[in-house]
Amino acid sequence: MLTFLLEFLAVSAGLLGLVWFIILMVSDADVPLSLRAKFGKQPESLAGKVVWVTGASSGIGEAIAYCLAESGCKLVLTARRKERLEKVKQTCLASAFCKVKEDDILVLPFDVVDFDSHEKKVQEVLEYFHTVDILINNAGKTQRAAWMDVELSVDRELYDVNVLGPVSLTQALLPHMVERKQGQIVVVSSLAGKVGAPMSRAYAGCKHAVQGYFDTLRTEMALNNIDVTIICPGPVFSEVLIHAATGKKGEVLDKPMAVTEKRMTANRCAYLSCVAIANRQYEAWVSQHPVLVLVYISLLFPDFGKWFMAKLGLKQLLALREGKQ
Template identity: 50%
Template sequence: MMDLLYLIFLFMLTWFVIAMVMIVLGDCDLLLQIAEKFGKSPSSLKNKVVWITGSSSGIGECLAYELSKVGCKLILSARRKDELERVKGQCIEKWGVKADDILVVPLDMVEFDTHAAAVEKVINKFGQVDILVNNAGRSQRAEWIKTSLEVDQQVLNVNVLGVLSLTKLVLPYMIKRNEGHIVNMSSIAGKIGAPFSGSYTGAKHAIQGWFDALRIEVLENNIAVTNLCPGPVFSNLLDIAFVGEAGKVLKQKMEPTDKRMKTTRCAELSAIAIANKLDECWIALNPVLFLTYANQYSPVLGKFVGKKFGLKIMKRLREGR
């Protein structure tokens, strides 16, 4: 009996050490690391019809490239049609995708009354949507007390209500086919409170809750729900971020020396998570990844560490500095 207990203890200790090493050296959570090594590759998504919102730049653009090179059929949406056409052209030029396999659908996430027509256009073209990637969104930078209620509403409209609006229109088609996959670009800010980004943090927490509930409801319809949670990533996110006053944007550029994940790597990991239909993934460099683990599995410890770090350090971590 003692030998059995010793073996169990030894096994648990070994797994703990291996897990800690993987977390410290990794750039994503353990399950995604395992999926990258032993799971399905994005090539398993060949011929899937994938709708990516916010695909004119940043993670959405890079994800479009990742999926086009494995043979997915794409719907590209964002507000800037000329940038969407540029991304489409890159997919055709670099990966040999047929022009007819990529549909450009300009879309503003806050113009809810235009979403039905966009969905109809997509269905008329492809007949279905296998994977909806809700990637469009905008960040926010301002003190909590100095952020107007109008900005709070605008952030929620873009990052939450726009996502719900489009998903509620696409979901019935998936339910009818008894197959589908909803993917949301959440954030580590959806797991941990990010100072000077209260509105954005609240919006991403809302996405987590809304779609965690949906995941259970559509399980019997063979529909998967994945929440992707990136940490600091290189993009144009700060250039168009909301501030505390309505009508203004941050217009801040990221520095090449920032400790941020490359956009291409984030898109690569996102594609792997989608291929393996993972429920939730954390995609971040350390110490952000480690802090996310602490906050998830020992909330008291995570919050204690966050307070001990203090405002300045937490702000630097959020900005990759």
């Protein structure tokens, strides 16, 4: 009887593993998120929530704003460029699927590295909407240069934007959420925060740091009914390479993405991110293959993953991350 039970458990585990693998190979997100996109809560379940999105003037942040407006969320849109934020607001309102009014979208331009302004900006939002249900820390900057060619000033710049900006703004807002005993903090990290990406030491290092900061926050906020969701996108179409840092202070890459590259659209990434937020998922991986499966291999089998990455070589890895394959 015991032998039969063990054999049954082994077969069941094997079948479950096979089903999991099949779902992964036909998905563009981690398996739990793929299942939630099919059977879980949809972004429409967030209707009526006040959601603050940083980095909302372009790319993933802009697409998230459109998805949330169509889901009936009240929005706070933040970035440095006021004119771009106003354009995003008008595009939201012009959509035939938009479920909010003009007064439901607050344009609040400021730079996330202006740390001294964060408490004041939080008060402005609370005076306007009286509450914030979800903060989406999306503002960020990427970087491209060989490890040995990066000036330390570039590391500091990206750390301020990608790490301390979200940490400071979150810290300024948290007392409000703690007082209410509810809320959700979202941070857009990257798959480069799970597996080091070549030619991006400052960016990959920052995103690894983001994971540590916000995993820590999740544990501490559990008793206050405040969830933390970390979104980890892979290659996505956006303007990030135009504004990307290089290895020298003040220099930008100024490299637009080609439409032929193999990347996820910002709209698809935004939808999956909003599904993860609606289902209060702890962490979500959003990417096409082969990047997604490579990250799974690297984290499930660390030694093999590092060996395999080394065998693939720098040229091949760069081609994968830049959507060339």
